[in-house]
Amino acid sequence: EAGVAQSPRYKIIEKRQSVAFWCNPISGHATLYWYQQILGQGPKLLIQFQNNGVVDDSQLPKDRFSAERLKGVDSTLKIQPAKLEDSAVYLCASSLDGPGGTEAFFGQGTRLTVV
């Protein structure tokens, strides 16, 4: 079974530039998560989709971050414009159903450095 695919693996951009991350979840998984993990901290949930609807985006900085899930499958996360404090690893995960009873499978993440 193929895992969660993310690209790119690494990205370096200058502040005020824009960047986009892509995630392809495991086939058939209804729930997709985007997390931001700053070095030394736990993953922080940015947005959670159930199929193509948003379950939670309370911690997504909506003035600069946006995310969409195309046809309930692939997802993109965009930052525009980027700030230095956005430097982090962005993790995508998917699960068969909501977190109420099923495990989440994570991709390898995208390491973003904003200079």
Added chain:
Amino acid sequence: SQQGEEDPQALSIQEGENATMNCSYKTSINNLQWYRQNSGRGLVHLILIRSNEREKHSGRLRVTLDTSKKSSSLLITASRAADTASYFCATGDYKLSFGAGTTVTVRA
């Protein structure tokens, strides 16, 4: 918030020893999950324990859940160098939230 908090923040043990870490949470849950993260990699699911379970085993891992104390513990027995990683508990019935994690270092 349902977010769990792990304790201790860091743990250093000798190979072959046991490692125990704890997770406390604030609101009632239906299940609690533990994940491992090796340096620079994604998280890997270890165990999911439901609120009606008190203990669960998986290989060298033992997880307990005490809903009256709103806490869980993860025990790794006979640790190996490969167990060096960060361990996170995750809670949430409709959104999955993680704590800050416990960093475990296993010395050879």
